[in-house]
Amino acid sequence: MDFTIIQGNIAEQAADCLVNAAGTSLAMGSGVAGALRDAANGPINEAAMAQGPVPLGGVAVTDAYDLPAKWVIHAAAMPHHGDGRATEQSIREATRHALEKADELGCRSLVIPPLGCGVAGFDLAVGARLILEEIARFAPRTLAEVRLIVYRPEDQQTVETVARQVRDDG
Template structure:
């Protein structure tokens, strides 16, 4: 399956589902989770925490509330805060389970961040390569539009380089609100 690499604020995206880079507790703290919580409203954090904790690599789904999406898929690529870091296996599982859950929900579009590569401490280049491989190898049922989102220019460039997309000539801007 082909996908686009875009730069922007995940909370400003319009898609059937947005993926949250979550810890196993599903508590929405900083980074991607914080951006989604601010965009959706505090109810999303309460809803997510009520569905947790989940196993490392697992996903849970909430309503997207005030975001321009139907669902938020909370992908636990990292342990609960302070309980360790993301691993290649947890990133691979969280990515694969996010794609499968989006298909199960009948989603056609999905936006996914660099799971486990922020506060979870996993190397961005290696994580992006894993996520890119999982997206490319996934055989979708309903998914047609998958966007791998980066927040900063540095993150965007690293994802492009790690996924072999560095030859694309222009960066796609996608959402202007602050993270």
């Protein structure tokens, strides 16, 4: 499956589904989760936490409330307790499960951030490669458009370079 790289605020992206970079408790704190929580204008944090905790790599779905999407998929790429660090396995599993859940919901478009690469401390270039490899090998039924979004303009070039490598390898 192909993908595009964009830069901006995930809470402003119109898509069937937005992916939240969550911890296993599904509590929506800072970073991507905070941006989505603040823009949703509804009890999205409570709705997410009511489904937690989930296993590392697991996902939960909530309504998107006032976000320009139908659903938010909360993908747990990092543990809530302990050192709170993402791993290669947790990033791959959270990405794969988010893609599968979006497809199961009948979504055509999805926006996903670099799971595990913010608060969870995973290297952006390595994490982006893991995510893009999972997207590239995913065989969707309904999902037609996947956008990997970075917040900081300086991160876009890093992820674009990784994206070229993944496309060349594929």
